[in-house]
Amino acid sequence: MSDICPTVLPQEIACAEVNAPPCGIVVFGASGDLVRRKLLSSVFELLRRGLLNENFYLVGCSRSSFSDEQYRTDVGDCIRESLGDVPSDLLRRFTDKVYYIVGDYEQESFYKSIAAKISQLDGEHNVEGGRIFYLAVPPLLYGTIVEGLDKAGLSCPGKPGCERIRVVVEKPFGRDLKSADDLNQTIHRHFGERQIYRIDHYLGKETVQNILMFRFANTIFEPVWNRNFIDHVQITIAESVGVEHRGGYYDNAGALRDMFQNHMLGMLALVAMEPPPSFEADHVRDEKVKLLRCIRPLTSQGVNSDFVRGQYTAGRIDGQKVCGYRHEPKVDAVSTTETYVAARLFVDNWRWQDVPFYLRTGKRLARKDTEIAITFKKIPHSMFVSAGLPDLPANTLVMHIQPEEGISLSFQAKRPGSKVCIGTLRMKFSYAEVFGGEPPDAYQRLLLDCMLGDQTLFTRQDDVKISWSLLEPVLKMWEDKSSMPYEYRAGSESFLQADRLIESDGRKWRPLSEI
Numbered sequence: 001m002s003d004i005c006p007t008v009l010p011q012e013i014a015c016a017e018v019n020a021p022p023c024g025i026v027v028f029g030a031s032g033d034l035v036r037r038k039l040l041s042s043v044f045e046l047l048r049r050g051l052l053n054e055n056f057y058l059v060g061c062s063r064s065s066f067s068d069e070q071y072r073t074d075v076g077d078c079i080r081e082s083l084g085d086v087p088s089d090l091l092r093r094f095t096d097k098v099y100y101i102v103g104d105y106e107q108e109s110f111y112k113s114i115a116a117k118i119s120q121l122d123g124e125h126n127v128e129g130g131r132i133f134y135l136a137v138p139p140l141l142y143g144t145i146v147e148g149l150d151k152a153g154l155s156c157p158g159k160p161g162c163e164r165i166r167v168v169v170e171k172p173f174g175r176d177l178k179s180a181d182d183l184n185q186t187i188h189r190h191f192g193e194r195q196i197y198r199i200d201h202y203l204g205k206e207t208v209q210n211i212l213m214f215r216f217a218n219t220i221f222e223p224v225w226n227r228n229f230i231d232h233v234q235i236t237i238a239e240s241v242g243v244e245h246r247g248g249y250y251d252n253a254g255a256l257r258d259m260f261q262n263h264m265l266g267m268l269a270l271v272a273m274e275p276p277p278s279f280e281a282d283h284v285r286d287e288k289v290k291l292l293r294c295i296r297p298l299t300s301q302g303v304n305s306d307f308v309r310g311q312y313t314a315g316r317i318d319g320q321k322v323c324g325y326r327h328e329p330k331v332d333a334v335s336t337t338e339t340y341v342a343a344r345l346f347v348d349n350w351r352w353q354d355v356p357f358y359l360r361t362g363k364r365l366a367r368k369d370t371e372i373a374i375t376f377k378k379i380p381h382s383m384f385v386s387a388g389l390p391d392l393p394a395n396t397l398v399m400h401i402q403p404e405e406g407i408s409l410s411f412q413a414k415r416p417g418s419k420v421c422i423g424t425l426r427m428k429f430s431y432a433e434v435f436g437g438e439p440p441d442a443y444q445r446l447l448l449d450c451m452l453g454d455q456t457l458f459t460r461q462d463d464v465k466i467s468w469s470l471l472e473p474v475l476k477m478w479e480d481k482s483s484m485p486y487e488y489r490a491g492s493e494s495f496l497q498a499d500r501l502i503e504s505d506g507r508k509w510r511p512l513s514e515i
Ligand code: BG6
Pocket: 239, 258, 259, 370
């Protein structure tokens, strides 16, 4: 297949970006990995891009002991570690607005000190009532923290003006339908749904948001975006990393809970949903939920035929030896947790009836590759067969999410020379080539939206409920510790049973590829 270089046309750019209003952020789990690697640098980047309001403060809260000054130094170090060298005057401007409170999540006194500190900071930084409580802590603590905040008078659900007091909850949001329901109820006792921002960082990725622009800002794709023209859809999130330092969490979660229930189903919803009437949060989220409701319910027989799970064994990634999953730190030596899931799903509605959606995600695969590939139907009749040419391949449209962001479309065209000579060409657009540099990290988008009170890219409670209920039969069957995931060697592209899932339909997984 040959590539056609992209031509960058002079563009008409229509951008809508709004700067953050005044706001204070209180981060629980401040000494944890997520905050240190992602959050702090994302808030700093918002400042650097001129999107953060000058009337702003950030309070780190955790069990580790720091003074304000020590925490400021630590925050500076984290930002430099994530972003490299940054202007020191800008960094100072940021860290001057950073504070720290140490405490025990179980103690009322902790929330009282937070309440006292932020009421003082609200005045000093003039944040006009804008507050975000960011829970970057293990899910077990969500209930304790929201209750503590409420008792200290910091939540105010349902009262006018309270929408500017928000709570951000990281995934995993529950581990099954029941626990997600319980968690929703607990949080709802203290915060209203309009105040709750459930993060799925995939929805903050530029190229994932682009699915909506691509589909609904063009006329040429929507008419063919249905069962009449599309043969099947493949959604892949392949990772070359293993469980890293998160073995303890991961061994209790597995790929189905960690990636499938949220990121994979979220992307499926965006690819397949109906056009919303407007880009308003609830219009978009209504359509996502409607789509999830249309996914054909699974039966236990369906789980066996339409879901495959795997677990990696020792192998090589980029030439380096890596251990098998069961030898990872904090992982049970006889663990039956899956590190790979492949599935075939159907969406029972007029647009998609009988079009298979193949989804797969796994750790320690050959390469990092996240993409959504739409394979169109083959031409109904080829006039070139009589001229000696075989069956022609179908057109494929690929949305490359990472590591390189872009879109490509393959099609057939005549090659110069012989009278009848056809080849597959690929037209590709790469974000880096066209717009230069890396797109902003997903957390920047999500934090900014949260400050702005825009819930479009956050998961609503009904979405959480439907996705968990869809997966209940799978969770139930895989709970049985006597049945094991299939093994695959670290560094492989796929394995026999995962291949069979799609090959039994006469199709193939796309090779894991760079753009
Ligand atoms: C997280 C999962 O939500 O997403 C991780 O918990 C996974 O296990 C990560 O590695 C992948 O995110 P990204 O942005 O690197 O594709």
